[in-house]
Structures are given as structure tokens and as C-alpha cells.
Amino acid sequence: MTSTDMRNDAEDSGPSGYAAARLRLLTEEARSGPPRRAALSRLTDEWLTGLFTAGAEDLRGVSLVAVGGYGRGELSPRSDLDLLLLHDGGDGKAVAALADRLWYPVWDLGLALDHSVRTPAEARRTASEDLKVQLGLLDARHLAGDLGLTSALRTTVLADWRNQAPKRLPELQELCAERAERQGELQYLLEPDLKEARGGLRDATALRAVAASWVADAPREGLDDARRRLLDVRDALHLATGRATDRLALQEQDQVAAELGLLDADTLLRQVYEAARVVSYASDVTWREVGRVLRSRAVRPRLRAMLGGGKPVAERSPLAEGVVEQDGEVVLARAARPERDPVLPLRAAAAAAQAGLPLSLHAVRRLAATVRPLPTPWPAEAREQLVTLLGSGPPTIEVWEALEAEGLITRLLPDWERVRCRPQRNAVHIWTVDRHLIETAVRASEFTRRVSRPDLLLVAALLHDIGKGWPGDHSVAGEIIVKDVAARIGFDRADVTVLSTLVRHHLLLVETATRRDLEDPATVRSVAEAVGSQSTLELLHALTEADALATGPAAWSTWRASLVTDLVKRVAAVLAGDEPDEPATAAATAEQERLAIEAVATGSPVLALRAQTEPPADDTEQPPGDPEPLGVELLIAVPDREGVLPAVAGVLAVHRLTVRTAELRALDLPDGVEGSVLLLNWRVAAEYGSLPQAARLRADLVRALDGTLDIAGRLAERDAAYPRRRGVIAPPPRVTVAPAASRHATVIEVRAQDAPGLLFRIGTALDDAGVRVRSMHVSTLGANAVDAFYVTGSDGSPLPGEEATTVARKLEETLRA
Missing domain, CATH: 1.10.357 (Tetracycline Repressor; domain 2)
Known part of the structure; x- marks a missing residue:
């Protein structure tokens, strides 16, 4: 029609x-x-x-x-x-x-x-x-x-x-800043508001208003296309949902992508992020120009009076060869010749980041239009300027974004294109892949005094997730990519080997520290074999911390830092030639020993609750007042017997306690005290409301162990009365057997969506399989449960291969049900 x-x-x-x-x-x-x-x-x-x-x-x-x-x-x-x-x-x-x-x-x-x-x-x-x-x-x-x-x-x-522009434009800028603070950055959000988030349609409209004021104009290249793309996505969102909404919720992204004829939701988000990035960069440039013009309008009459009329000449301060500062921005010197100086983009970027100044739009566009490609391998100056840029701290981010907006980053590092604007569908990550890599380099710049090769640390930080976007394990893909990139940048063969090792094993320390028994010599030896040298271990330790801090608040804590530090000390000892002793059971602290003796004497569980707080992970000064509690440490000593794990986990679930971390291990008792005791060290928090009293937990635990408390029935009744709302469909759980992880037990790894009663279901399934949990290491990262269980047969030996596979398969079937 x-x-x-x-x-x-x-x-x-x-x-x-x-x-x-x-x-x-x-x-x-x-x-x-x-x-x-x-x-x-x-x-x-x-x-x-x-x-x-x-x-x-x-x-x-x-x-x-x-x-x-x-x-x-x-x-x-x-x-x-x-x-x-x-x-x-x-x-x-x-x-x-x-x-x-x-x-x-x-x-x-x-x-x-x-x-x-x-x-x-x-x-x-x-x-x-x-x-x-x-x-x-x-x-x-x-x-x-x-x-x-x-x-x-x-x-x-x-x-x-x-x-009224001198008055209204600062008001508009403040309005945009307040909205960005409330709504976040469109280019990084998994469920963005297409209109209100920074880089969205509201900001595009604000840029039109600035242009109408005749004070400044936004960079127009790509801006109309970005606005059109965001409007197209909003149209598809309205049609898909039948509602007047601007929020691109997770459960609607596949339908919106189909409405637009796109491959999948990730393709949709990448297009949204790219559009938002154009609008955000245009906003940064425009508001900077607005500030410069308004300042000059205020200052110029006084300058003209002082100089007797005429237009004042802006001062230009040299920063580096071919690079100067003018009007609070970094610009190219008049004698600069980008067409003859392929290192100039990196030199200008490094100078800007070191000075804490933005690169001018004109300078970046001139560089993008005229500069020649760097030779392969890069000259030493180019590599040094890249390292200087990466080591400049927070100013690196704005400078990097300016280079990326004009396509200079992908010309320097072609492999960057695969990670550019790539979403990370993981609640722990708060950035896209490319921004996470820059954030990691910024964090790593704080640790350059801890390592002997800060250049390798910074480049590894930049490239550690470069394999994302390729099929398979991103660490394995990244190792291959980094070998090529590092050689192209100009590192020698030995340095290329170190960089590829860092990228291949950038998750090794934190995963081992939080999911493996550090008392097991096989754990420490395997890490030492993978790392290979003290200097690489030093770099890997710093990279691990920088990576976690750049991921998001859920990825790092004092607890994780202490576990990683403990592992690093043990691995360093092995690399120095000191073999770890074969452990029996772990030694107890004074409090744990007291609880264990009481549990043996009474024949029943003993509990201790203690509030937990953590200082900021980056060692910044604690604000005045008492630190906020992050949960409660729950120590439970129980005479060794079957069913301890599901009983404890079930009682905590019944009392609506969220398990953040958990460990289980056997304790050595003092001489003269007979018996065997399991110690469970949990960090828990109330799902809502206040924490239950220790006496109530102990009473229910006693009932659970003697079979008079029907935990499964209680949890089923609660689920029926208060069904959990299902939004995003989580990926299915995965249960695997870690090969050669321990000589004393079979390690079963569980990856699943966190939910009330999950640990109770796992413990019950392991008990039903007739295996004993020798130790366990449980942690919750966002909505993901990441657990490792060291199990043995009834004779205390590791499970045969076929039996271990059967146990893992049945446990996975139980969790999928």
C-alpha cells in the first residue's frame, strides 16, 4: 500500500x-x-x-x-x-x-x-x-x-x-553528566537504555542542540549513521515487545536481532556499542570545544585590552618530536610530517597520555589520513612509545579511544578488530572485551615497580584476552595470536615466549588458588611446570591481579588475593628447588583446634560465627567509620561421618544464607585426642533480612545429621510457595573431571548457575554416588558457581577413571534436572 x-x-x-x-x-x-x-x-x-x-x-x-x-x-x-x-x-x-x-x-x-x-x-x-x-x-x-x-x-x-548559550550549555552538559551517572555507558551495558544511557539518543539530541547554539559543532563523520542505527534498534525493540520501551533487555535481544535481520544478539550488541561509541566520542570532543570557546570568550576581551587589540596567538608548548600542547589539547607541531614519520601516532599518543591531555580531533584525523604504516618488525622507538602509552595510567583510556575512533588502533594492531566492541555475557565483567584490555593495562601500570620487565607486563595486559572472538579456548587462541603480534611489534624470541606464556596462563593462578587444594604437592608442581621461571611467575602474579581488578568488583577480594599470594610463594619455592612436603591433613589454628576438640568431646557439631570485612582491594585509604561487613565467616567442626556436606549446605539454604565461598577439609588433632574431625570454613551472607543465631543453625544441623530435618522437603515447599522468577535462560551446568590434578584424590569441577540449595544438591548427589569429599573449594562469581571437589572412594583412594567419569556424568544429570 x-x-x-x-x-x-x-x-x-x-x-x-x-x-x-x-x-x-x-x-x-x-x-x-x-x-x-x-x-x-x-x-x-x-x-x-x-x-x-x-x-x-x-x-x-x-x-x-x-x-x-x-x-x-x-x-x-x-x-x-x-x-x-x-x-x-x-x-x-x-x-x-x-x-x-x-x-x-x-x-x-x-x-x-x-x-x-x-x-x-x-x-x-x-x-x-x-x-x-x-x-x-x-x-x-x-x-x-x-x-x-x-x-x-x-x-x-x-x-x-x-x-543564552554561555549559561545554558554548561547546564546541558551537567544534565548529560548526571544522566550518564544514573544510566551508565551505553557502549558497555548488557541491558542498555538506548535513549538515556551515555552515548544514546539523548546525547545525540544534545549534540544537535550544541550545533544550533553556533558555539561548537560535533564531529559529523559517522554521527548520523550512529543515530540512525540506534533509532533502527529502538524501532525493532518496540515491534518485538509491543511496548514503548528503550531498554534492550537480555531476553528480547535475540528477537530484536531477528527483526533487524542480524545473525544473533551479540552482533546486535556490537552494532549498538559501535554506534554509542561514535556518539560518546563526539560528545567528548564537542563538550571540550564548548569549554574552550566559552573560556576564550571570557578571557579574550581582557587579553585584547592588555595587548592593545588584535587577535592573541595561542601558546604552543613542545611535548615530543612533532607534538605540542595548545589550548589544553595535544596537536601536531607545524613542522610535523606524518607522511614521513610512521611512529608519530604512537609518539603523540604517549605524549598526550603522559601529560594527561586529550589528543585534538584535528591531529588524530590528520594522522589517520596521512601516516604511513609501521614497518615489520616495528622500530624500537615505536615499541617504546606503545609501552609508554600503556604505562600512563587512567589518561591512557581517553587517548586510546581517540585513536580507535579514527581507525588507527586496528591499523597498528589488526587483531584488535575481533575484540572491538565485543560484549562479554558474564555478570562478573563490566566492560566489553576491548575496554577490559585497556583497563587491565591501566591497572597493570600500578604494578610496574613490582616486576623486572614492566614492558612485558603492560603488553601482556593489553593482549591477554585477544583470543576472545575466536573459536575454542580464548587463552589457547590468544597464545597463537600473541606470538605473531609480539614478533611484529619487535620483541625478540625470548620475550615472545614469555608473552605467549603469560597470555596462555593468565587465568592459571586465580583458578588454581580458588579451586585447588594448595596443600597438595601436585597442584603446586603443575603451576611451576606451566610457568617455568621466577621472572615469569612475577609477571603472571601482577597480570593476574590487574586482570581481576579490571574485570569488576566481584572478581577480586582480599580473600582471593591472599590465596593467590600463598600459591605464588609455594610455586616460587618449587622453582627455587624446594620440593613441597607431602601433606597429611592440614594443621589447625588455635580457634579451629578448640572447635575440633569440643566437637570430638560432645560428638556433635560446633559452630562459630564471625563478621567479615575487607579493605579495598587496591589498598586505598579506608573511609572514616567502621568498614562495611561483607558477610559472616562460619566455622563448623563436625565429627567425620557421611552426609556432612549436604547437611550443612542444606541447613544454610533453609535459612536463606547465600554461600560466597566455602572450604571443607580434615583436621589433624592434638596428640592424645582421638577422633577425626571435618572443618568447614564458609563465608555466607543473608539473602535478605538478618542472620540467624548460631544456636538455631547448630540445632538444625544436628537434626539434619540425625535425619529428623527433611531439608529436601523444606526447600521444595519454599520453592512451591515462592517460585523464583526466570528471566535469562542460563547455560546448562557442566561437570568435568580434572585430569592429573591431584595424586591423592579425584578432582570434580562443577560450573553452574548459582541458586538456593545448589550446594545441597551437589553434596547429596556425591553422597548418593558413594564417594567421600576429602576437601572442597567453592566460590560464587556473580551468578556463576565455580566449585571443585576432591573426592575419594570409601577406601580413601582416588576414583578409577571410568568410575570418576560416571560420577561426574550423574552429577551433571542431577543438576540439569
């Missing part, structure tokens, strides 16, 4: 005709994107014009004006209609009747309406008081009635905006 047909339907049938024409337009597969938005705006214009003119005898002194998104012609399927009924203050009753004739049909169709009725003076006064109203009026578009009235208002509003 053509636009003319739809217009005729709307005119012939009134609101019902408009509704039918609108529905046909939205369901036309051949029409989408800007053409559909334009057609929807035209159709709506014609319908509203018909409503406005119906029965009207005199249209002078009153007009209908579209403002905001409707004024820009950006109607999405569920967009609000932003309308202003403008009048000259004449017949109030006639204006009110006209307003009713306009608004009620819109409401009757269920369309959202943002409306106002004002005189030009009232509109102007409201705009001066409310910045959002003024921004909407900047996009005012005449629909019907007195064109002169609308034109006069547009002229007045634009003149006010330009005259």
Missing part, C-alpha cells in the same frame, strides 16, 4: 482509518528504518492536520506544532506524540475546544501524548525556566494552522538559545 492510499484511508475513516493505516505501515516488511519513520511521521501529520482543521472556520492565531522527537520526524512504533497547541491569547473557549478535538482521539487510540497549550510568550518563558522544554522547542515543526505564529516562535526560541 502506498503512502497516498494510507493517507486516503486516514482521511476517509478518521481515527479508525489512521489506526488501520498505521498498523499496515508498521507490518510492511519492505519498509523499515528512516523510510518507515518518515512515513509514520507523515501519516501522523496528516491525521492530526485533519483533526485540527475539522469544523474550524478561522485558523488564524492558532497553530499545531510538533516538538521533540516527533518534531524531528523520528517516530518509532510506540513513540510519544510531543505536541504544542500554540495560540495568540484570543478566544480561550475556542482554543480549549480545539485542544479537546485533538487530544481525545489520540488518547482513544492508546497513543502516548505529551501535550501543552501555550501562547508564544508562555512557551518562551517556560523554555527559559525548563531546559528540557527549550530543547524540545529547538526541534519545533509546523503541522497546521497559523504558519506565521509557528515561525515566529521558532525564530525567537533559536535566538534565545544562541544568546
Whole structure:
């Protein structure tokens, strides 16, 4: 159906005709994107014009004006209609009747309406008081009635905006900053708000307003395409959900991707992130220019008076060969020749980061347009400038983003393209892959005094996840990529080997420390064999901490740091030639020994609760007052017997306690004390409400161990009464046997979505399989449970291979059920 047909339907049938024409337009597969938005705006214009003119005898002194998104012609399927009924203050009753004739049909169709009725003076006064109203009026578009009235208002509003720019633009910038603080960065969020998040449609509109002020203009290259892409995604989101929403929720991303003809949700998010990155970078450049212009306007009259008239010459301070500072930005020197100096982009970037200054847009674009590629391998200066850039701390981020916005990063490092804007569907990660790599380098710059080769640490930080986006294990893929990249950058063969080892094993220390028994010599020896040398271990330790700190708050803690440090000390001893002793059972601290003796004497479990706090992981100064508790340490000593793990885990689940970390191990008792005791060291927190008393936990644990407390029944009743809402469909659990992880036990690894009672189900399944848990290491990372269980048969020996596989398979089937 053509636009003319739809217009005729709307005119012939009134609101019902408009509704039918609108529905046909939205369901036309051949029409989408800007053409559909334009057609929807035209159709709506014609319908509203018909409503406005119906029965009207005199249209002078009153007009209908579209403002905001409707004024820009950006109607999405569920967009609000932003309308202003403008009048000259004449017949109030006639204006009110006209307003009713306009608004009620819109409401009757269920369309959202943002409306106002004002005189030009009232509109102007409201705009001066409310910045959002003024921004909407900047996009005012005449629909019907007195064109002169609308034109006069547009002229007045634009003149006010330009005259008041020194005051209003800082207000607009602050408004954008406050919104970004609330909504976050669109280019990194897994469930972004396409409109309100930084880099979204609101910011794109703000850039239009800045341009209208004539103070500064945004970098236009790619900006219109970015805005169009975000609008296209919002259109598809409205059609997929049938709601007026701007939040791209996880459960709707596949449907939105299909609506847009994209491969999958990751492809959709990458396109959204790329668009948001263009808008964010344009915003940074524009607001910087606004600040520079407004400062110069304030300073210039005084300078001219001092200099006796004439235009003052901006000072240029040299920073490096071919690089100078001017007006608070890093620009190219007049004598710079990018076409003859392939190292200049890295030299300028390093100088800017070291000075804590932004690279000017003009300089970056000139470099992108004229610089020659670096030879292979890179000259030593280029490698040194890259290391200097990476070691500059937080300023590195803004400089790197400037280079990336103009395509210089992928020209220097072609493999960067695969990780650029790549989402990470893991609640622990707060950044896209590429931003995480830069954040890791920034964190690693804090540790350069701890290592003998800071250059290798910084480059490894930049490249440790470069294998993401390739099939298979990203550490294995990354090892292959880094060998090529490091050689191209100009590292010698020995350094290439170290870098590839760091990338291949960048998860080794934290995974081993949190999921393996460090008292087992096989654990320490395996790490020592993988690392190979003291110097590589030193680098890997620093990289591990930088990687975790750059991942997000859930990835690092004092507890994890202490475990990794303990492992590093043990591995360093092995690399120095000291073989670890074969352990029996772990020695107990004084408190643990007291609990164990009491448990043996009473023949029943003994509990101790202790509040836990942690200092900031980066050793920053603690704020005044008491530190916030991060949970409770729960120590339980229980006479060794079957069923201890499911009993304890079940009692904690019944009491709605979330297990953050957990360990189980056997204790050596003092001479003269007979018996065998299991010590369980848990860190728990209340799911909600307050923590239960230790006496209640102990009483329920006694009942669970003697079989009088039906834990499975209690949990089933609670789940039936309070079913958990299911949003995102989690990947299925995975249970594997770690080969050669220990000579004393079989290590079974569990990866699953965390849920109440998960550890109880695992413990019950292991008990049912007839195996004994010798020790365990349990941790929760975001919504993911990452657990390792050291199990033996009834004779205390590791399980035969086939039996171990059977136990793992049955446990996985239990968790999938």
C-alpha cells in the first residue's frame, strides 16, 4: 500500500482509518528504518492536520506544532506524540475546544501524548525556566494552522538559545553528566537504555542542540549513521515487545536481532556499542570545544585590552618530536610530517597520555589520513612509545579511544578488530572485551615497580584476552595470536615466549588458588611446570591481579588475593628447588583446634560465627567509620561421618544464607585426642533480612545429621510457595573431571548457575554416588558457581577413571534436572 492510499484511508475513516493505516505501515516488511519513520511521521501529520482543521472556520492565531522527537520526524512504533497547541491569547473557549478535538482521539487510540497549550510568550518563558522544554522547542515543526505564529516562535526560541548559550550549555552538559551517572555507558551495558544511557539518543539530541547554539559543532563523520542505527534498534525493540520501551533487555535481544535481520544478539550488541561509541566520542570532543570557546570568550576581551587589540596567538608548548600542547589539547607541531614519520601516532599518543591531555580531533584525523604504516618488525622507538602509552595510567583510556575512533588502533594492531566492541555475557565483567584490555593495562601500570620487565607486563595486559572472538579456548587462541603480534611489534624470541606464556596462563593462578587444594604437592608442581621461571611467575602474579581488578568488583577480594599470594610463594619455592612436603591433613589454628576438640568431646557439631570485612582491594585509604561487613565467616567442626556436606549446605539454604565461598577439609588433632574431625570454613551472607543465631543453625544441623530435618522437603515447599522468577535462560551446568590434578584424590569441577540449595544438591548427589569429599573449594562469581571437589572412594583412594567419569556424568544429570 502506498503512502497516498494510507493517507486516503486516514482521511476517509478518521481515527479508525489512521489506526488501520498505521498498523499496515508498521507490518510492511519492505519498509523499515528512516523510510518507515518518515512515513509514520507523515501519516501522523496528516491525521492530526485533519483533526485540527475539522469544523474550524478561522485558523488564524492558532497553530499545531510538533516538538521533540516527533518534531524531528523520528517516530518509532510506540513513540510519544510531543505536541504544542500554540495560540495568540484570543478566544480561550475556542482554543480549549480545539485542544479537546485533538487530544481525545489520540488518547482513544492508546497513543502516548505529551501535550501543552501555550501562547508564544508562555512557551518562551517556560523554555527559559525548563531546559528540557527549550530543547524540545529547538526541534519545533509546523503541522497546521497559523504558519506565521509557528515561525515566529521558532525564530525567537533559536535566538534565545544562541544568546543564552554561555549559561545554558554548561547546564546541558551537567544534565548529560548526571544522566550518564544514573544510566551508565551505553557502549558497555548488557541491558542498555538506548535513549538515556551515555552515548544514546539523548546525547545525540544534545549534540544537535550544541550545533544550533553556533558555539561548537560535533564531529559529523559517522554521527548520523550512529543515530540512525540506534533509532533502527529502538524501532525493532518496540515491534518485538509491543511496548514503548528503550531498554534492550537480555531476553528480547535475540528477537530484536531477528527483526533487524542480524545473525544473533551479540552482533546486535556490537552494532549498538559501535554506534554509542561514535556518539560518546563526539560528545567528548564537542563538550571540550564548548569549554574552550566559552573560556576564550571570557578571557579574550581582557587579553585584547592588555595587548592593545588584535587577535592573541595561542601558546604552543613542545611535548615530543612533532607534538605540542595548545589550548589544553595535544596537536601536531607545524613542522610535523606524518607522511614521513610512521611512529608519530604512537609518539603523540604517549605524549598526550603522559601529560594527561586529550589528543585534538584535528591531529588524530590528520594522522589517520596521512601516516604511513609501521614497518615489520616495528622500530624500537615505536615499541617504546606503545609501552609508554600503556604505562600512563587512567589518561591512557581517553587517548586510546581517540585513536580507535579514527581507525588507527586496528591499523597498528589488526587483531584488535575481533575484540572491538565485543560484549562479554558474564555478570562478573563490566566492560566489553576491548575496554577490559585497556583497563587491565591501566591497572597493570600500578604494578610496574613490582616486576623486572614492566614492558612485558603492560603488553601482556593489553593482549591477554585477544583470543576472545575466536573459536575454542580464548587463552589457547590468544597464545597463537600473541606470538605473531609480539614478533611484529619487535620483541625478540625470548620475550615472545614469555608473552605467549603469560597470555596462555593468565587465568592459571586465580583458578588454581580458588579451586585447588594448595596443600597438595601436585597442584603446586603443575603451576611451576606451566610457568617455568621466577621472572615469569612475577609477571603472571601482577597480570593476574590487574586482570581481576579490571574485570569488576566481584572478581577480586582480599580473600582471593591472599590465596593467590600463598600459591605464588609455594610455586616460587618449587622453582627455587624446594620440593613441597607431602601433606597429611592440614594443621589447625588455635580457634579451629578448640572447635575440633569440643566437637570430638560432645560428638556433635560446633559452630562459630564471625563478621567479615575487607579493605579495598587496591589498598586505598579506608573511609572514616567502621568498614562495611561483607558477610559472616562460619566455622563448623563436625565429627567425620557421611552426609556432612549436604547437611550443612542444606541447613544454610533453609535459612536463606547465600554461600560466597566455602572450604571443607580434615583436621589433624592434638596428640592424645582421638577422633577425626571435618572443618568447614564458609563465608555466607543473608539473602535478605538478618542472620540467624548460631544456636538455631547448630540445632538444625544436628537434626539434619540425625535425619529428623527433611531439608529436601523444606526447600521444595519454599520453592512451591515462592517460585523464583526466570528471566535469562542460563547455560546448562557442566561437570568435568580434572585430569592429573591431584595424586591423592579425584578432582570434580562443577560450573553452574548459582541458586538456593545448589550446594545441597551437589553434596547429596556425591553422597548418593558413594564417594567421600576429602576437601572442597567453592566460590560464587556473580551468578556463576565455580566449585571443585576432591573426592575419594570409601577406601580413601582416588576414583578409577571410568568410575570418576560416571560420577561426574550423574552429577551433571542431577543438576540439569
